[in-house]
Amino acid sequence: MNNYGMNILRKIVVLFIIALFLFQEMACGTEKKREKTVSDVKRSETDGYYYAEKACFDGGDVRYCDPSSISCRNGCIYTCEEQSSDKDDSLSYNITCFNTSDGDSVQFKYDPEVFADNITYVIKICADDEGNIYILERNENREKSSNSEGEEDGNKIFNIVKLGKDGKELWRTEYNSAGGCNNCFMGDGLYYIDEKGVLICSATHFILYSEANGSIIRDYDIDKSIVDGVFCGKEDKIYVSEHKGTETIIKEFDLDEGAILDSLVIPEKIMFGIQKSYSYVCDMFLMDSKGIYEIDIETFRKKYICSYTDINVNRDNIIYVYQPNENNLIILLMNLTDQRLEIKRYEKQYGKDEKEVLTMGGYDIDSDIRNAVIDFNASNNKYRIEIIDYSIYDVEEYGAGILELNKDIISGTMPDILLASSQIPIESYISKRIIEPLDEYLKNDPEISYDDYLPNVMNSFKTEGKMYSLVPVFRISSVVAKTSEVKECDGWSIKKMRQIARSRGIEDIDIFGPITQGNFIYTALELSASDYVSLDNHTCNFIDGRFKELLEYADNLPKEITAEEFDSKKYVCYRNGKALCNVVYMSCFDDYRIQAQGFFDEPITLIGFPGTQGNGSVLVAPIILCMSANSHNKDVAWDFMSSFMKDEFQNNVVSGFPVKKDAFYALADKATKSQAELNGSDIRETLSIGQLKLDDMPLTDDEVENVVKHIESIDNHTVYNMKIAEIVLEESSLYFEKQRNVDEVCDTIQSRVTLYLEENH
Known part of the structure; x- marks a missing residue:
């Protein structure tokens, strides 16, 4: 199958995976069973608060950090970044502590202990309230590591190391799971538990170590047949999970008793993904295409916190969420272009965000569009755009979001700005005068001249001689x-x-x-x-x-x-x-x-x-941008839409050809x-x-x-239509399978597509 065909098939084949598996790897013990279910509580206007950005600082020289190499504690964020030597293949690590209240940072270099012919990797970190750092590191033979894929962990040595906040080593102890699965760590694998110690979680054992000297306090046997995930909630409580059929069961693991307590049942159709996080307020954060939610295990409630446009971030860039207290929210972002770390602090504000809201709706909206919305919202003091991504409706059926979007358009609740696609019958909506013609906006915009754009592209997307959509790429x-x-x-x-x-x-x-x-x-x-x-x-x-x-x-x-x-x-x-x-x-x-x-x-x-x-x-x-004929803020909608036709966007198109002549010809010259x-x-x-x-x-x-x-x-x-394609393929297969002759198949396709067009356009 060629690459082009793969792109086409993705539009048809049902690939949607319901219910992102909540946690990363594995988890734990005996069970006292009392199951409850999640109830959904959304933040209403009467809650009377929103999150306002109070500080934004970059991570300095910190580049990409795996979420497992991030820890948050006591208002500080700790990152561990791998550094390769120019002289040999040895590794060192820059460990940085960011104070989220003022943006100050302290960094020190950690050089793992290295033996001859061995290399040491830092695989997990965590911190305590005093700023001490705990490291789980793996030491292995270079040659065996590179040539023994799939072998046991016999050539690997795991150590737990405690560093003071100045970077000095305080103690070191070897980790060795009696279950023989040293490398099968669950969740983050390494947790600091206040007033108890440092916990290592593997597939067969949880081991609690003394924070004072690294000695073993307790070794817990884990029944991996009933658990497959672990995470740390508020107050340092440990929870384990079990994926069972169409549900995920979350259970508290009592470190004093060594037993599993109450269970929370999360249905599969709740398509949220656990976000790497730490909170003093809730047990975990869940994220979907709408926004960020908090889950409190004790009350068994899911509560809406904010949308991504509320806090003006691109969800694709979020790598960690941290809530140090009830009034602050910290978001760690990774710039996808240069992979630099950015940290934003938000403060809960009581009252109402005074900006007037426009809506932009579409299906599976990509990062470039989301970034444009972020830039618009940051620069506009009066208006902001709220994104409605209809792919959230694809719970039980792929394409349900497209149907929901089309229903909203027909019913008169079309978003102010529509991010259209070939699966949306724009021509039908144009005939019903739902879509606003854009010719006058183009004509009256002082920064846009129609002659500056490739005429064949502009004309191709006209309907009956009028421009109802912008196609910037x-x-x-x-x-x-x-x-x-x-x-x-x-x-x-x-x-x-x-x-x-x-x-x-x-x-x-x-x-x-x-x-x-x-x-x-x-x-x-x-x-x-x-x-x-x-x-x-x-x-x-x-x-x-x-x-x-x-x-x-x-x-x-x-x-x-x-x-x-x-x-x-x-x-x-x-x-x-x-x-x-x-x-x-x-x-x-x-x-x-x-x-x-x-x-x-x-x-x-x-x-x-x-x-x-x-x-x-x-x-x-x-990208196809349309405007609702019923929008109350058409000029504002145009300000956003037209930004895609202007130099800043056109000269920086990465995927696709820009429609502006000088930008297009510049690429041709390159x-x-x-x-x-x-x-x-x-x-x-x-x-x-x-x-x-x-x-x-x-x-x-x-x-x-x-x-x-x-x-x-x-x-x-392209005039691609998913339903017509399904009809054509279904009927064509009867000819290929010798069940009908070619003339019968063509006649049937003609009849079915005609009926579809009469009923839907």
Whole structure:
């Protein structure tokens, strides 16, 4: 299956995993059973508070820290960052303590004890109220470690080390689980328990050590058959979890009694994920696409704390949540671009946030959009945008969120700003005057000139000559072939394609390389749906012979392809003449270079999908922004939407082609320069893609000119519709399985799609 097809199949195949497993690895003991269930309590307006940002400071030189290497205690945050030596492969660690009240930090270097031919890793840390730090470290033989995958832990030594707040070692003791599973740590694995000691949690034993000298206080046998997770709640209480069928059972583990106490049942359909956290107020934080919740085990309640836009952070960047007291909330963020740590402190404010709220709704909203909302909210003193991500409705059925979003739009509760997709019938909503036309906004915006943008892209997404959506970024889907094979081609159709292939000894089954029947049909619909379906006119045409020809070709393809078959063919079949065409999904000029220099190893042509209108390629819009015709703050909505069309965004597009001409042509110019030249380096690096090795060779001026001209000539965009695709694939499979002839299948598809369009558009 090719990469392009994988992207398409993701839209159809039900991949959604309900109920993210709450905890990380494993947990504990005997059980006194009394089960309760979670009740859902949301914060209401009468609670009368919100969280206001009071401080924001960066982590200095601290780069990425695994959440297991973070500990919070007594108003301080402790991080442990690995440092590699330039001279040898030894490791050291920078341990930093951040005071969350004023942002002051103290850092010291920890050099683990190293034996000959061994290397030592810090795998867990925690701290106590005095600022002492406890480390769980693993010492192993370098050679055995690198060559003994899957072997027992006999070559590994685990130590627990206590450091003073100045970094001096106070004691060290070897950890050795009697159960023989030293490396199977549960949850964070290492916990400081106030007035009790330091607790190590493995799959078969919990061992409590003295904080004074590291001696063993108590060793608890753990029944791993009834527990599979552990975490520390408020007041240093230890909880274990058991995943049972469609439920997760949470239980308190009493360190004095060595017994499991009351249970809390969390149904599977509650799709929250445990967040690495520590709180003096609640036992744990849960996060979903709406916001942050707290769970209190004693009251068995889930309470809504805030949304991500309330605290103006991107949920994808959150790595740790810390609540030092009832009035403060600390969020640790990792910048995904440079992997620097950022720490934000929020203070509970009584009253109401005075900013007026606009809503932006969409399905599975990505980080770039969320970051844009964060920037807007931070810079606007009067308004803020609240994100509604409808993917939260995908609890029992993938795609339920899309249905819920469409219901809201039809019922008149459409968000002020709609982040649309090909699965939302925008044309239908335009005809019902639910979507606001944007032509006047474009015309009156002093920072935007229509002539500054690629006209074919702008025009392609118009409806009846009007602009109802903004498409700031685009990609293209097409088909490529060796120029030498297709340059003399007169009329690129399925029939012509098969003729050229036969003349070169290529069988029908191999023309597109490794591709299945179903994947080919999806590809055809993605690239040529407008040939068969007109959403504007609510009509379709699967019976004029073109779709029949396509099905007859697809009948030669395999129903399935193993991973081994795919890998053995994918990277060599095009360059060695065993395949004619490849489907491409281009979001940058490098994607073209990979095809030309890698897959085909000679000049290629964007020939497009055979037998389609235009040049056979389509525009794909990863971002489609629309405005509600009923919004009370249209000018504010436009301020946000238009920011995607302006230089700051356009000049920094990472995934996709910017629609602004000068930004697009700047990328085209960069494509003619090597990476070494762009970086000002003399070193040319090799790019590895699967089995392919690409030298740092830029595209030629002619190649870039051809790509640019082709992109500028694309006048169709993908009209992919999940329901229509399901109908087509379902009926096509009957032909492939010889249950119906091709004419019957085309007639049935025509009837079913016609009915769907009449009922839904």
